Amino acid sequence: MGFQERLRSGNPCPRRRILHPVHGSGEALHPSFLELLACPVCHGGLRQEGERLRCVSCGRRYPIREGIPVLLAEEAEGPEGTER
Numbered sequence: 394m395g396f397q398e399r400l401r402s403g404n405p406c407p408r409r410r411i412l413h414p415v416h417g418s419g420e421a422l423h424p425s426f427l428e429l430l431a432c433p434v435c436h437g438g439l440r441q442e443g444e445r446l447r448c449v450s451c452g453r454r455y456p457i458r459e460g461i462p463v464l465l466a467e468e469a470e471g472p473e474g475t476e477r
């Protein structure tokens with residue numbers, strides 16, 4: 394899949410928010426569950442940022458509704474507006 398390599402090369406300063414969520418609301422998805430998910434647009438890996446899942450490849454963000462990630466292209470927020 395090359396996902397791990399993409400994580401290393403495209404993510405020089407990974408913050409382990411999946412394991413250490415700093416937000417006060419919502420629940421952290423299990424890391425092994427996150428590994429099963431992929432961006433529906435580019436098939437990149439996803440990581441949790443608060444109550445969203447962010448594609449590490451294209452930067453789209455997907456909402457998490459009641460603990461269920463909504464991985465639909467039409468529900469995605471564009472990469473603009475992300476902190477980096």
Ligand SMILES: [Zn+2]
Binds near residue numbers: 433436437448451
């Ligand atoms: Zn993507």
